Amino acid sequence: MVGQPSYPPRHGLPATRGRRAGAAVSDTEPVPDAVSAIDAAIEAARSDLIALSHSLHAEPELAFVEFRSAAKLVDLLRGRGFEVRTPVADLATAFVADYGSGELIIGLCAEYDALPGIGHACGHNIIAAAAVGAGIGLAAVADQLGITVRVLGTPAEESGGGKVLMLERGAFAGIAAALMVHPGPFDVVAPVSLALADLAITFTGQEAHASAAPEFGRNAGDAATIAQVAIGLLRQHLAPGQQLHGIVADGGRAPNIVPGQAELLYYLRAPSTAALDDLLDRATTCFLAGAVGAGCTHEIRSVSPTYRELVPDPILAQVYREQIGSLGRRPLAPDVERSRPLGSTDMGNITTVIPGIHPIIGIDTDGAVTHQPEFAVAAIGPSADRAVIDGARALARTVAQVAADPGQRDRLLAEAAERAG
Known part of the structure; x- marks a missing residue:
């Protein structure tokens, strides 16, 4: 994300998408077996996920030339049984990795580009590892939930608009919901972006x-x-x-x-x-x-395609708030998170077309903010490693709960069919 959260009270509420939101998902966990399987799969992959985050951090690469970084994600996903296509969308460092054959296709966006001179001072190593982890967790229950898990390698978020180009060139076609998680000093469920x-x-x-x-x-x-x-x-x-x-x-x-x-x-x-x-x-x-x-x-x-503002899907955000809270995290209250924008992201373009969320997962930064060298140091600390695992679990659990809810499943499928038509 191009920007940094800080939260003094300020003006304004974000615009909301005119989408059929449907009924709220029940607070009662409808898929306890799926959640247990998700958590177990992510825990079994813990060492690989943390190693991936640290390896990406050690070899930062800039927009559109993230060849080593993309290859690291691809190798781990292939080793876990995902079918990978790369390159995609005429982007050499973009990829799509699928697991399962369910009609409900869920996209998990992995970013892995770094910043000039200060490396992973935006924590994209955490984003990538959490997305892969969520994919591994959902792969364990893909047949049970009737989903296809799709991890998308999305280059050039800091500058270049990789997701915009992938969206325009059809890489997001068929996806019913798109999710990712981004590190920051606080946990924020439905951040406002510009x-x-x-x-x-x-x-x-x-x-x-x-x-x-x-x-x-x-x-x-x-x-x-x-x-x-x-x-x-x-x-x-x-x-x-x-x-x-x-x-x-x-x-x-x-x-x-x-x-x-x-x-x-x-x-x-x-x-x-x-x-x-x-x-x-x-x-x-x-x-x-x-x-x-x-x-x-x-x-x-x-220099880059225009980035649109984030429009978080309210149901996905609600479920993610419940799930991240169940992991012992305390995200900012909705009125506080709406009080200040966090910068800009090409994930905004995705959320204006596809139901999606882009929450922030908190790490200990000792006062550092994104795009500072000190944040890059924090992005491989113990709290960053925890964020990889918590982020993967919260994303995967959110998908499981929504996919198992008949009303929400029908909503996502209907909207995906409408976009295809």
Whole structure:
């Protein structure tokens, strides 16, 4: 996830999807035998799952080049009887691993890309190991529950939108529900995220000698500066929840050369896709102002597909809250978790199409937040190892309870058929 949770009271409730939610799942556990089998299978795989998490952490790989990381997941899943297809969706480091033949297809999303310079400071090693663990747990009861367990290797969440590309290219076709779990300093069941646009803005001017012939130059660095000033002034007039933040990726080559090219990298975020579109319109005017003011031209391109906001399925979230609580965890109350967004994730695009959840599972970070080096250290500590196992158990138990509930099973199957049609 691109972002970090902290929870002072704030405004707003997230939008809800107009999906047929159906009746709530009973609080009484309907599949005790399945739960016991799930827990036993995950416990039997504990050492392999923890080793996977640590191995991914030791060899971090960036978006779309996670070859070693994907291979580690594939090898473990194949060894547990999953049928694996890779690559998929024209992505070299994406895969799909299936177990079972039930009509209800459940997707478990595994992320495994790292961050530049600070490795797994977002804890994707935990995400991947928990997804594999949940898959192993559900494989033990796939026939009993009448499900197909599908673990999806989804590259490039930090930048690149791997899930968006996989969704557009059919890798999520037929899936009735999609689940994953992400580490953070707190347990959060139904986090709020922001829609995100990932942009590169290139300004083009004219090089010249900065001392002998400056009048012949058109300073692309100045264009970037003007644009940044305009963005800074725009911030005071943003709607609640809208955000802009960026860096100078290229500001010139030498002080005595008028920069002929400069580049900004910016993230634009907003509580909804509609609010993001509004922000994009306003921000692009600021980039244009920089180019015009410095006598340059400019080009704006999308680095990643647009990330949509998370829309957690209320029933899946309710059941996950019960299951994570039964493991001794105490997630934030719903009114608190709705009070502040956590950043952005391409899982949002999945949840706007397919019933899904993206809960946060807490680890001990000693005050560190995601995208800090200290969080990367925490991501292989004892609490991180516990999060792998607890996350796998909670996800798998959630699927088992929903799959065994006739009303919810029918709902998920009906919606999957409607999407297919």
